[in-house]
Amino acid sequence: MTDVDEAMKPGAPILHSTIFTDGVEPKPKKPSNIVRRYEFGHGDVAAGFKKADIIVERTFKTEATHQGYIEPHACLANVGPDGQGELWVCTQGHFMVRDTCARLLGMDISKLRVTASEIGGGFGGKTTVFIEPVALALSRKANRPVKVVMSREEVFKASGPTASTSVDVKVGVTKDGRITAADATLRYQGGAFAGSPVEFGSMSAFACYDLENVRTIGYDVVTNRPKQAAYRAPGAPMAAFAVESVMEELAKKVGMASIDFRIKNAAREGTKSSYGPTYGPIGLLPTLERAKQHPHFKAPLGPNQGRGMACGFWFNFGGQTCVSLNINIDGTAALSVGTPDIGGSRASMCLMAAEELGIPYDKVRAIVADTSSLGYNDVTDGSRTTFATGMATILAARDAIKKLSARAAQIWGIPEEAVTWEKGHAKPAGSNAGNFPPLSIAEIAAQAGATGGPIAGHHEYSADGAGVSFATHICDAEVDPETGATKIVRYTVLQDAGKAVHPSYVEGQFQGGAVQGIGWALNEEYIYGKDGRLQNAGFLDYRIPVCSDLPMIDTVILEIPNPGHPYGVRGVGETSIVPPLAAIANAVSAAAGVRLTSLPMSPPKILAALDRKAAAE
């Protein structure tokens, strides 16, 4: 049983006799494959639909897709006869690996030192452990180093893909294009154990819209599949695919341009979000208005081509973070962070430290420190690193500046409060403080031994105040009516970054999300035979996009500052995977002249849709 709808049917084989659906009243007395029911929303959707002139209601399905990182899971463990262990591992969170493995193996956390290797992609799939406890246990048993590397087949079969889904969406609008009610039921299977990301699909589904009456119901379902793992904005892309497809259809039915329909109904500052809280300053409307002015929207389309657009949302969060910034005796800085760098974050950290200290970027070097060298850090996920580790870096640099200023005061023999910091130099605060030439970091650091010893800044905290982020994507697709093959011919991403600390890496995140979405929308899927066995556990049969499949992905960075960060940073890593499924589906549907409701939109599905269209004409 691998299909979510089949698993929910009455009489379906029950995977666990211990699962009784939570979140329903009265509590069921019979076990079920439905682990939990979620419900979010506000207003009265039934009353809202009564006010609607036009209602569109459709069901959508998506297949499970793998994160598709190029580097498989790999680790090297070495546990000595004294019980002290070392582990080198490809992961998004080596502190999580350390704590989980130590717990599983009955070790003191202090006896296990974990180093995060350079990562060849993660996308959420490396936020848990698979082979690491096994390698450590084998090494402990053999008293020898043990290396374990998953084959690609093992990666597909044994590490988490995302959920496959089935989603019903119903939205009503007035003749002038104002949404009166929005309702969705989302069914996500997360494999053989509880934990599909349906709660976040349910919360994010209508997050882009200003709605008086909205409801989402989510079901977390178990099936005979591998347990899913987090995949970039877990749960949101599938929900956006369904909702944004319906929004596109509604816009056409009321005779409005898609973008004007979305601008009219867009969430903005002061909107009560579909998942509850009222939005502060957000950037959805700016992305839409900028998209409307973008040359992509005005470019002519060729034969068999169609254009689609979609919006997307993700929450972002902060998390536990610890940073150490050491001032070297030559005035350069060594920055230790504990969040593995999965998208260029070390460069962003160096930029922020350099900005604060007032020294050139190339005078700061950042490393991802091992677990014995730094306090605990949460996993690199939730688009949190540039926000949380970045803010910790800024605050650690400010801590270092305070100490540098105190050392300058010592050198000059004046009170600490009589020193200010400007452009990388300590200066007397005013003429009353004395007439001393400014001291550079290098000059202060050179005398560190005599003025109190090494100089370092630190910051440890649980970061909160992350800013939600929004994106608008535009896609042109060309469908070959003979073969059903689709080519993405033009693609533009417009996203609010809050503040783009390293614009090239921000663009890289935008482009990477779009490319992953192109694969998810057009080709990628876990294919099961009737015997329930996975049939395409390899990159030959599970086709991710390659360069020749892709146009240049155009990007527009918008900066609507997050009030919760000193520079205004929002997370950018996940939002970019939310709109593509829908934007591409809308483009393909426009090109084919028929609504596509099932992903991936592989050639056989498109040909079947074209045949149905021809039969109906």
Added chain:
Amino acid sequence: MVKVVVWGSLKPHTGGKAELEIDAGNVRELLTRLGEAYPGLKPQLARGVSVAIDGVIFRDGWQEPLRKDSEVFLLPRMVGG
């Protein structure tokens, strides 16, 4: 008293109410007293929650203050990928 809104599927554990009045000055007090007043919420509180205060989501932060006029939502614990 602070007014806190819980998501829909928690209502079976709160006597059918989505809006709850809780005497709490910060997030820790809110979570403790929610569990005391509505024991059915305890499994969800143990699984983890986030608290949105005036539009900002806090995943941690027991000491975050709550005012009487704060807009407070209980949300699932934020995750990412």
